Amino acid sequence: MYHVTELDVPATMTDDPARVAAFREWVAVQNAAEVSVTGLPEILWTPEEQLPYLLDPEAPSRLVAVHSSDGTVVAAGVYDTKQAPGTPNCWIWLGVAPDHRRRGVGTLLADHLEALARADGRTQWKTSAMSRQVGPASGPGYRPAPTGFGAVPEDEAAVRFLTARGWRFGQVNRISRLALPADPSVVRELHARAETAAGPGYRVHTWTGRTPEQWLDGIALLETRMSTDAPEGDMEEPEDVWTADRLREHEALLERSPRTAVTVAVEHVESTTLAGFTQLAVPDNVDQPVMQGDTLVLREHRGHRLGWLLKVVGIERVEQDHRGHPSIITFNAEENRPMLDVNEAVGFVGVGSEGVWERRIATPAG
Numbered sequence: 001m002y003h004v005t006e007l008d009v010p011a012t013m014t015d016d017p018a019r020v021a022a023f024r025e026w027v028a029v030q031n032a033a034e035v036s037v038t039g040l041p042e043i044l045w046t047p048e049e050q051l052p053y054l055l056d057p058e059a060p061s062r063l064v065a066v067h068s069s070d071g072t073v074v075a076a077g078v079y080d081t082k083q084a085p086g087t088p089n090c091w092i093w094l095g096v097a098p099d100h101r102r103r104g105v106g107t108l109l110a111d112h113l114e115a116l117a118r119a120d121g122r123t124q125w126k127t128s129a130m131s132r133q134v135g136p137a138s139g140p141g142y143r144p145a146p147t148g149f150g151a152v153p154e155d156e157a158a159v160r161f162l163t164a165r166g167w168r169f170g171q172v173n174r175i176s177r178l179a180l181p182a183d184p185s186v187v188r189e190l191h192a193r194a195e196t197a198a199g200p201g202y203r204v205h206t207w208t209g210r211t212p213e214q215w216l217d218g219i220a221l222l223e224t225r226m227s228t229d230a231p232e233g234d235m236e237e238p239e240d241v242w243t244a245d246r247l248r249e250h251e252a253l254l255e256r257s258p259r260t261a262v263t264v265a266v267e268h269v270e271s272t273t274l275a276g277f278t279q280l281a282v283p284d285n286v287d288q289p290v291m292q293g294d295t296l297v298l299r300e301h302r303g304h305r306l307g308w309l310l311k312v313v314g315i316e317r318v319e320q321d322h323r324g325h326p327s328i329i330t331f332n333a334e335e336n337r338p339m340l341d342v343n344e345a346v347g348f349v350g351v352g353s354e355g356v357w358e359r360r361i362a363t364p365a366g
């Protein structure tokens, strides 16, 4: 009655119409599955926005669909991993159209995706599951994160489904939203305080689009440290090494998406190296939110309010150069108090959360 196929991912959105149509249908099911849990259409990504990420040659995504007997797509799945030899981990995600749940479709798709991971020799699998939970919670009816920060309702389908399949709950990410325009007096005051705390030893740089030549190595290091210096919950994230070449290639790919990348970086003046950065993806469509992605201050430069400085300069930059977007959306680990402190101070509010789950298998054949 149901059958699984793997998509031929289009190279561009003007590729062969049948390939593009299949990809659009896949994204529609993916988005319907997510929004049925979160009720947040604002945070969904369009096919055009997703495609460049899926085509990353270092980590090409495999997209899988489940069809009903009449050919309709009823579930969407992704298998992601880096191509570098020896990579132990992979990411899996799946979603089932709301009116096809509890019929074994999720099981069929998860079996398929997990088989891809086994065949590929991956022993450390991760997935994320959106939750309706807003803000911290505890007590009966909640599954607490092993980090001690955040919880998700026990009765959520993904919690039941993943637990039954032997996955382990590892972390909660908070989804936060800042309505734009932000309160200008708050932003101004926080900017002044952060600048004073950072002192003359640090200097802020901002740019749009590709990383300037001078900062390529610095951004590559910050991207690498995102995999080791950001909170990883009760899980292990292997180092994901970025080089200037990989960064260039990645940025060339992202230029094909209908978004502008805004980067704010802070330089440690004495060593002329970068101490931290934040990146914002600004959609061409002014009705869509700005997505704030990677934000990091290197461990050795923490304690100077650089996170605050990056955050407020990012907001100012978006408001000056890209007016009219409804909001900025960002995801942070619920245990990442320093980052949540900054967000709460500038006016971000929690609108949902995401559980991160892990499954380890002893050997590729285990």
Ligand SMILES: CC(C)(COP(=O)(O)OP(=O)(O)OC[C@H]1O[C@@H](n2cnc3c(N)ncnc32)[C@H](O)[C@@H]1OP(=O)(O)O)[C@@H](O)C(=O)NCCC(=O)NCCS
Pocket: 033, 034, 037, 092, 093, 094, 095, 096, 097, 100, 101, 102, 103, 104, 105, 106, 107, 108, 127, 128, 129, 130, 155, 156, 157, 158, 160, 161, 162, 164
């Ligand atoms: C989680 C999800 C993928 C499950 O898909 P599904 O097709 O309904 O799953 P199945 O029918 O194969 O269910 C398998 C088992 O999971 C458990 N389960 C799934 N949904 C459940 C629910 N709502 N309540 C209780 N148990 C549930 C049950 O044990 C079920 O077996 P049973 O029906 O024999 O009791 C689906 O609810 C979904 O798409 N959710 C939104 C997207 C998401 O959270 N994805 C993240 C998962 S990686």
